[in-house]
Amino acid sequence: MEKVKVAVIGCGGISRAHFNGHLECPGSEVVYCVDVDEAKAREKAEVIGCKWHTDYLQVLDEVDAVDICTPPHLHAEMTVEAARRGKHVLTEKIMARTLNEARWMIEEVERAGVVFMVAFVLRYRPEFQTFHEACREGRIGEIRQAYIHTQMMLGRPPAAWRTDPYKFPMGAFLSHGCHYVDQLIWSVGEIVETSNVGHALTLGDVIPGGDDTNCAIFRHENGAVSCYVESWAIPYPVGSIRFEAYGTKGSLQLLYHMDGKRTVRLRDQEGDRQIFEFDPSKKDHMDAFGGAKDMQGQIAHFIECVQQGKEPITHGREGIKAMQVILAATAAEKEQRTLNVQEFVNRPENLAPWDEAAFRAWVEQEYNWPRQ
Numbered sequence: 001m002e003k004v005k006v007a008v009i010g011c012g013g014i015s016r017a018h019f020n021g022h023l024e025c026p027g028s029e030v031v032y033c034v035d036v037d038e039a040k041a042r043e044k045a046e047v048i049g050c051k052w053h054t055d056y057l058q059v060l061d062e063v064d065a066v067d068i069c070t071p072p073h074l075h076a077e078m079t080v081e082a083a084r085r086g087k088h089v090l091t092e093k094i095m096a097r098t099l100n101e102a103r104w105m106i107e108e109v110e111r112a113g114v115v116f117m118v119a120f121v122l123r124y125r126p127e128f129q130t131f132h133e134a135c136r137e138g139r140i141g142e143i144r145q146a147y148i149h150t151q152m153m154l155g156r157p158p159a160a161w162r163t164d165p166y167k168f169p170m171g172a173f174l175s176h177g178c179h180y181v182d183q184l185i186w187s188v189g190e191i192v193e194t195s196n197v198g199h200a201l202t203l204g205d206v207i208p209g210g211d212d213t214n215c216a217i218f219r220h221e222n223g224a225v226s227c228y229v230e231s232w233a234i235p236y237p238v239g240s241i242r243f244e245a246y247g248t249k250g251s252l253q254l255l256y257h258m259d260g261k262r263t264v265r266l267r268d269q270e271g272d273r274q275i276f277e278f279d280p281s282k283k284d285h286m287d288a289f290g291g292a293k294d295m296q297g298q299i300a301h302f303i304e305c306v307q308q309g310k311e312p313i314t315h316g317r318e319g320i321k322a323m324q325v326i327l328a329a330t331a332a333e334k335e336q337r338t339l340n341v342q343e344f345v346n347r348p349e350n351l352a353p354w355d356e357a358a359f360r361a362w363v364e365q366e367y368n369w370p371r372q
């Protein structure tokens with residue numbers, strides 16, 4: 001396959017970064033911009049120079065792959081429809097609303113034999129790759145502890161889909177934290193045990209599906225312990241992303257600074273030094289559109305996997321792991337104890353086949369929804 005013909009489905013906020021990634025990728029050709037909102041589909045198509053449509057089902061015959069940038073409640077349905085028609089799928093996180101729905105996606109793409117990738121974009125950014133390689137190459141020895149702290153303020157009012165627990169039965173931890181739990185799994189090791197405390201004191205009135213702030217702790221299979229402290233309800237952040245790992249031979253620190261710089265620092269017996277720097281004031285660090293090269297690696301990996309029939313490093317089987325851990329952590333908080341992740345995953349309600357009607361009944365009970 002020379003160029004992979006792609007339909008980008010959903011032309012809202014995150015799609016811009018995906019389009020940038022496709023434009024920079026020689027193996028990709030966006031042939032359709034799709035959005036139920038015709039104006040959005042048209043606007044993106046004019047920039048890209050391609051066709052547009054309001055119904056994704058109508059364009060599947062003309063593409064090799066879909067890049068799904070719609071809200072979470074549509075990821076599974078769109079993935080399954082595309083896979084059943086032999087199309088490769090890249091879907092935005094969070095992969096699905098529940099573990100059952102995510103498993104349904106995995107079963108369907110495996111049955112169809114198509115490439116399936118979840119957009120855990122951080123795995124494809126150079127600073128996170130530098131951090132990961134240093135961990136995995138043993139540059140800090142055996143990892144004993146790790147820590148991630150993220151802080152931001154979600155725009156108000158939030159997108160309408162975030163205000164409806166049928167569409168978004170979650171909060172910051174699952175929606176945003178999935179990136180960082182995925183990082184802990186990727187760089188530190190599989191997570192076996194968890195507990196959590198959180199609240200929704202700031203945004204609970206507008207996002208009823210879950211927390212806006214939480215502190216979770218994890219035990220990893222290799223014995224390391226880690227902690228994820230996050231909020232998307234901090235109006236005056238003093239930082240952005242901070243990721244640290246401490247090992248028997250050294251320590252690593254990845255920082256997103258307030259001025260836009262990103263650095264990775266290594267401290268060991270050789271001293272204290274910077275092993276990565278991204279500086280937005282340096283032109284060669286930026287993409288053609290004046291942004292950080294954040295999406296290019298991800299899109300390039302997807303296209304390469306489609307062209308070469310390879311399995312993406314963030315296949316759905318990998319993408320579901322962060323969901324399993326976060327949902328176990330959330331259950332642990334509710335049950336006021338520490339939970340073993342695998343035991344949680346194996347609960348009958350999590351192993352049941354996907355059933356939209358049962359899911360809606362669960363939302364009605366769990367959230368007293370729709371509220372009277």
Ligand SMILES: NC(=O)c1ccc[n+]([C@@H]2O[C@H](COP(=O)([O-])OP(=O)(O)OC[C@H]3O[C@@H](n4cnc5c(N)ncnc54)[C@H](O)[C@@H]3O)[C@@H](O)[C@H]2O)c1
Pocket residue numbers: 009010011012013014015034035036037040054056069070071072074092093094119121159175
């Ligand atoms: N990786 C990241 O860092 C990151 C950041 C932001 C958002 N996201 C994820 O991206 C997804 C979209 O988020 P967003 O902020 O772009 O949302 P958004 O609301 O800005 O955009 C979603 C778009 O999907 C369109 N849409 C809705 N139903 C559709 C349908 N049936 N067919 C075609 N288009 C349809 C909407 O009209 C809208 O334009 C979410 O899953 C979100 O979690 C990821």
